[in-house]
Amino acid sequence: MKSHLFFLLSAGLFCVSSAWSQTATFTNFIRQVQYPSEVVWDASVASSGQQLSQLAIDPGGARFELWTVSSVGPTSFLLDSNYVGTYIPVATVAVRSEDNTSAIPRTRADRPFYVDLVVSGLLSGASDPEPSKSVKFLRHVQSYGVEGTGIGIDRTQATLMTQTSVTTNGTQNLTFLINSIPGADRSKVRGEERFSVFSLEDYQAPESQIASKYIQIWPVADGSMTGIASNQLVRYTLPQLTLTLNDLYPFSTTYVQAYKGNAALGTTGTVVPGSALVINDSVPQSRVLIVKDYDSAFTTDGRWTLELLTKTPFGLDRLAYVSFDLDRTMKVNGAVTTIE
Amino acid sequence: MKLIFAIPVLFAAVVPVLKAQGTRTVVMREAATHTDLTGVYRKSEQADPMRNMQPAKGSDPSIVNQPKDLVATSDILCFGGIATLVPKRAILNIPKNLQNRLTFLPGSNIRSWADFFALNRGWITTVEVSRVQAEGNKAMDEIIAERVRKSSNLVVATYQGGPISVLPPKVTVETPTAKP
Numbered sequence: 001m002k003s004h005l006f007f008l009l010s011a012g013l014f015c016v017s018s019a020w021s022q023t024a025t026f027t028n029f030i031r032q033v034q035y036p037s038e039v040v041w042d043a044s045v046a047s048s049g050q051q052l053s054q055l056a057i058d059p060g061g062a063r064f065e066l067w068t069v070s071s072v073g074p075t076s077f078l079l080d081s082n083y084v085g086t087y088i089p090v091a092t093v094a095v096r097s098e099d100n101t102s103a104i105p106r107t108r109a110d111r112p113f114y115v116d117l118v119v120s121g122l123l124s125g126a127s128d129p130e131p132s133k134s135v136k137f138l139r140h141v142q143s144y145g146v147e148g149t150g151i152g153i154d155r156t157q158a159t160l161m162t163q164t165s166v167t168t169n170g171t172q173n174l175t176f177l178i179n180s181i182p183g184a185d186r187s188k189v190r191g192e193e194r195f196s197v198f199s200l201e202d203y204q205a206p207e208s209q210i211a212s213k214y215i216q217i218w219p220v221a222d223g224s225m226t227g228i229a230s231n232q233l234v235r236y237t238l239p240q241l242t243l244t245l246n247d248l249y250p251f252s253t254t255y256v257q258a259y260k261g262n263a264a265l266g267t268t269g270t271v272v273p274g275s276a277l278v279i280n281d282s283v284p285q286s287r288v289l290i291v292k293d294y295d296s297a298f299t300t301d302g303r304w305t306l307e308l309l310t311k312t313p314f315g316l317d318r319l320a321y322v323s324f325d326l327d328r329t330m331k332v333n334g335a336v337t338t339i340e
Numbered sequence: 341m342k343l344i345f346a347i348p349v350l351f352a353a354v355v356p357v358l359k360a361q362g363t364r365t366v367v368m369r370e371a372a373t374h375t376d377l378t379g380v381y382r383k384s385e386q387a388d389p390m391r392n393m394q395p396a397k398g399s400d401p402s403i404v405n406q407p408k409d410l411v412a413t414s415d416i417l418c419f420g421g422i423a424t425l426v427p428k429r430a431i432l433n434i435p436k437n438l439q440n441r442l443t444f445l446p447g448s449n450i451r452s453w454a455d456f457f458a459l460n461r462g463w464i465t466t467v468e469v470s471r472v473q474a475e476g477n478k479a480m481d482e483i484i485a486e487r488v489r490k491s492s493n494l495v496v497a498t499y500q501g502g503p504i505s506v507l508p509p510k511v512t513v514e515t516p517t518a519k520p
Contacts, residue, residue: 027450029410029425037475040413040427040505044454054500055471067410069425071450076410110372110380136396160400164393177384178377186377198401207401220372266368309368316368 028079029067035060035085035205060204061085075152083199083208087132089121089169091197095215099313101251102282106216107179108249109189111314113215115174119197122169131200134167135210138198141181143191149283150192150216158194166197179217187220188247190284218284219247223308223319225256227291232324238298243275243289243308245319250281254310254319258297263305263321270297272306301327416444417456417464417494423448424456426496429505432488433495438463441494453503457496465493469506474499476507 032041032055041055053064066080094116097107107113123132142158144150161180166172176193183189196212199205227241228234241256248254255276259269272294279285298304308320414425419441434442441463457464467488472478474497479485488495497506 025449027452029452031407031410031427033407034475037507039471039474039507040429041474041499042425042427042453042502042504044452044502054502055504063407065407065410069410069450071423071448074411074416074423074425074444074450078407078410081407110377136398136401137390137393138400138402139390140402156403156406158402160402162388162390162393163396163398163400164390165396167394174389176389177387178380180381180384185374186381187372187374196402201401206405207398208405209402222371265370310371317371318368319371 025071026068027071029069029076031065031067033063033065034058035062035208057084057086059086061088061208063208081209081212083205083210085131085199085205085208087123087129088199088208088210089119089132089135091117091119091135091166091211093117093195093197093211093213095193095195095213097215099251101313104216104282105213106218106250108312108314109179109181109187109217109219112175112177113179113193115176115195115213117166117172117174117195117197118170119166120169122167124167129202131202134165134200136198136200136207137164137166138162138194138196140194140196141179141191142194143182143189145190148190155194181217187222189217190219190247192216218249221245221247221249221252221254221284221310221317221319223254223310225306225308225320225322228306228322228324230322230324234324234326236328236330238295238326241272241275241291241294241306243287243291245277245289245308245310246286247284248277248279248286248310249312249314250279250283250285252279252310252312253277254279254308256291257307257309259305259307260300261303261305263307263323265318267305267307269305269307272297298326301329415442417441417460418444418448419460419463421445421448422451422456422459424451424453426453426503427505429507430497430503431494432467432497432506433491433493435492435494438494454501463493465491465495466498466501467495469497469499469504471499474504474506476510479509480506 030043030045032043032053043053062084064082065078067076067078069076095105095113097105097113098111099106117137119135138160139162140158141161179193181189181191192214194212194214197210198207199210201207223243223245225241225243227239245254256272257269258272259267272291273296274294275291277287277289304326305321305323307318310317310319413428415428415431417424423444467484473480496503498504
């Protein structure tokens, strides 16, 4: 029998959307399930810190589960689980992306991500039990569906993409150029990829999760500007603009900029007043914005370009643009005559 | 000497130009489309880093042994606008007049067991059990078991202060001994 040191994750609450967080309170629970008896014990824990489990682990091992429970429902969300056994190897999985602004790793449908797998405690002796000599490393993908946010999904419905065996201790750094979440439009997939390490089955416990992490994949934003047509001649006052913005990244700033001349990708212009929209959320957002009275961004007459841009942790993306001619000069044709 | 005087003039002329050029070096790209990503997706499949790892056999272990939903595997205690969860089989005695406190009332806030118990000691009693008792390998002391049965309070089994499920005592099957 051995005791196990477990860590509490106060940050776990970030996995739920703001829609939930505005209406519900969350409380964390750590549950210990003993094998093979399946006795269940809830540890009394603080919201952060670390402590030793007071319930000694049986030879069959124990599974530690970190849950957060919403007062709406109530509904429980599994944040993490970890199987610990006498001769079970230790493994950690970390998922990284270019976006480090969220507690739950996340990235966009067109961006790469990275997985770091560390396995230790694997044995190699001829007489060592099989579960001590090898672990399984799995990759699952699961779509959230159109407009899905991942809240309340049934993770047993995820698709197992790859199942491999790890028989040597050490660190492996894996790079994935892009996600593999199923979807007809690769730019609009939304879902999660999960990487897990499982122990092998033995006579006392079934195959159990040692470590698992997932990354959320959100779609690429798109948008349009209506109100000014391409190559239109605009006289006097600039017309009202309607911005239709879809799937804005959860951490993004979207705005319209104006600059003189034809469209040239990479040009920095003046931000059009009233067009900026800041999103700091846990799921993508869609909005419709009306922009008017923005003439101050146009200092002179001539050829101008309006660009709809979105700034994310991955860089600056152009969603739409329109080039047009502006002529606000009033010409008065008149004549002065005299009569003698 | 004349060249020395020319340097600030040149500097003053060049800096604004460099600044203007700097404004054009922002990393900006067109938002990726399905067409753009189809090629990357194909390339990604070929460069899948897990392709080089040793494949494993067997069914998906994550389906077989998933942690069960916490709420579904717990009993709810709810009173005075707050509620908590305890593992099923942790409640050893429920008096009839307290049956309704096992139902979650909408609007109640979920609290940890320790917080909830601290505020509800008037109607909840705890009984500390050992690990072997929780596993059903040893029956509870008869005097304590009797006290639990007759208690007018709701009784929760705990281990080191945390609620624990208590499995029914295992029945020992007596093997008949052959007569000499």
